Amino acid sequence: MALELIDVHKSYPMNVGRKHVLRGVNAVFHKGERVGVLGRNGTGKSTLVRILGRIEAPTRGSIRASMSVSWPIGMAAGFQGALSGADNTRFIARIYDRPVQATVDYVESFAELGEYLHMPVNTYSSGMRSRLGLAISLAVEFDCLLVDEALAVGDTKFGRAFAARLRNAGLIIVTHQPSLVRQLCNRAAVLDRGTLTFYEDLDEALATYNSL
Amino acid sequence: MSETSARPLLVDCARQQVRVIGALILRELHTRFGRRRFGYLWLFFEPLLLGGMIAVIHGSGLRGGSGIRGTFEFFSIGYVLFFAFRGMINRASSTISSNRGLLYHRQVTLPDLFFARHIIEGVACTGVMTIFTIIAVGLGSAFPDSPMKMLCALGLMVLLAQGVALVVGAVTSEWEVVERFVHAMSYLMLPFSGLFFMVEWLPGWMQDIVVWIPTVHIFELLRDGQFGDRYRATYDLSYVAGWILIPHLLGLTGLRLARQRIGLE
16 A cells, blocks of 8 residues: 655746646655655645645646545645634544544544634634644544644644654655654655655755755 | 545445535535524525515515516515526635635545535525415415426526536636626626516517527426416426536536646645
8 A cells, every 4th residue: 555656747837938846756655654755945845745635636647546645734724714623623524434523522632722623723823723634634544644844743742642643654744844754754755856865764864955 | 445546436436526515515504604503594594585575576566566477476486596596606706715725635626616505505495485485375376386397497597507607616716807797797687587577478579589598498487387377488498408518518627627727825
């Protein structure tokens, strides 16, 4: 079971010509792996996440998924701002065919939102949003979580609880924070100039990233 | 729920789509009417109030109606159908933008967003039509000649509006200015829609023109169901079917293209 990218290119139309963001990305993410993808600002991290989440189609190349991958969990993603965290949880539980009440209970106990769970998501801080997204995705039990710059992870109570739960699930986290990769991942890759390079050794990946 | 690289079965896709549309319907009800206990009543209240007022103004002799044109149900129920038609088309331009966040979930497709709204509209419309029919009978009118024909007219009106709404949604996602024309057009259509007249009442040369308007056929079918033999209905359902099918094809194709162009921030 894996998620596989085969020679993926992505470009966007500009006023003049096209901007080539990804230029031939090849990658295999296996089930249970926890992969950190490091990239500087503007190297196409968010584009890569949307392609991995299969909510945007590549301009060229293909994606094969034989495991379930979450939606891209980040600060903005996947919520209806006017609805409460609980209502958003119910919606997501329904579309992923999960028991609704059990999912809400899990999020209530895990996301540390307190009364805010019943307030509109618009009123949340970015940390609260990412906690909500991460908690829901753990409840849905994807084979692999796809995380885009989640602020809430880190050395906090929630961050440690999240890291502990990850033992049962795979993870792809796309970030510019080397500390996150060191905390959560067992494999790393660096995104630079439109291509993705994998390193079996975390230190080597972090050293390469720091020298960019 | 593991996904395989093999093409999923059609029946699984259908099941997923039904699930997504169901979730969207509940979500839409919550966003539009809140979670308070009587919030859903607004769904019926707005068309009830509007249709009722129009019927009172036109049917009460203020504007001088006679025959079936003077009855409560001629305007009230007619207006409910027009109200649904106009509401669906006017809301189409905001359907994508107000739901953009949900597109982060790959099983949510653009047409699903529209279908969910339209199902709500259809159900509300059926409810209000039933209420007006009961009121009309209570006011002393005869029971409708064929409720089945009335429901068919309602269904066709929702489908016609859905086709147009899909096209409007696709076009406005690329060119936002079109929205302004849509609002104006949907309002200006009111006198020509068939809501205020029966084809039979018009002079011959006008009859030849109005039969090109698809909503006219639907209103004729509605009134055939309401009043039966009390006048001669003029409708061609295959013409209406064309007006439903072609915009659906254009709209669904347009949304497929639009999906690739919509940026998720």
